[in-house]
Amino acid sequence: MTSDPPRRDEGRARIQDSGTAAPAPAHSSCLRPGSYSSASRLLTPACHLSLALDMDRVYAVNLKGIFLTCRAVIPEMLARRYGRIVNVASIAGKEGNPTLVPYSSSKAGVIALTKALAKEVADQGDITVNSIAPGVVRTKILDTIAPQTVQYMISKIPMGRTGKIEEVAALVHFLVSSEASFTTGQCYDISGGRATY
Secondary structure, three states: OOOOOOOOOOOOOOEOOOOOEOOOOOOOOOOOOOOOOOOOOOOOHHHHHOOHHHHHHHHHHHOHHHHHHHHHHHHHHHHHOEEEEEEEOOHHHHHOOOOOHHHHHHHHHHHHHHHHHHHHHOOOOEEEEEEEEEOOEOOHHHHHOOHHHHHHHHHOOOOOOOEOHHHHHHHHHHHOOHHHOOOOOOEEEEOOOOOOO
16 A cells, blocks of 8 residues: 555545546546446445546536526426426435546435425415436446446335336326325335335
8 A cells, every 4th residue: 555645536436428427547446346337335434535536527417407407497387387397306406426426416415305395385376396216227227337236226126127118107107197296295106116216
């Protein structure tokens, strides 16, 4: 071990556009040489400190992006005294996922943003703000993840399978309908029973 601080790019996996982790540098101080960052590995506390750049990028999209979108649509909803917002959080925002500190914490932020905004506009007409917390849903991104990692994620789901896009769409369809007029500030689990609250 050396007492020199790690370089800025050491100790964290690079995130590709597909959203999957790429191999960390072989000299990484946080992962074994030649290893990958995945849901089955925990990063050491020192690695969490090196995630600042990843944290900024993930927060800019996952949390600030939702904040800016809500800020853009709320004035029109207030003027019409009607509107529906459904933000997409994640089971990771409720439970946290190892090696995914930026993602998990940003999705927890989406849940809190949803609850706070719902209370701000609750008495301003028929405006509701809710979020959903999907677990593993069968999409093309799963084809880019190692099969053993997908199986690990599925093993956490009591129903023993991935969700379907149609199931997520059905939940969102209800939440944006006029029938959901007394439902606001909630985070709806759609994880096959993985989350218990």
